[in-house]
Amino acid sequence: MQKKTIKEVKKGEFFTRKEIDEPNEHQVFIRGSYDRETKKYECQRFDDINDFIYLKAHTPVYTGFTF
DSSP, X not given: OEEEETTTXXXXXXXXXXXXXXXXXXXXXXXXXXXXXXXXXXXXETTEEXXXXXXXXXXXXXXXXXX
């Protein structure tokens, strides 16, 4: 498990917002594109393509988990 900022995560990469070794599908997000208007990164939930969250660039997230 690696702790990164959302800015360091590549577009399309999976991440979780909490340190979980084996997360469920509803705990995994996919990083999307940067929204210049709100100055945040668009992220969608893995199991629901209509569920979006917007995170600031320095928000800590976790990658490198078993999914």
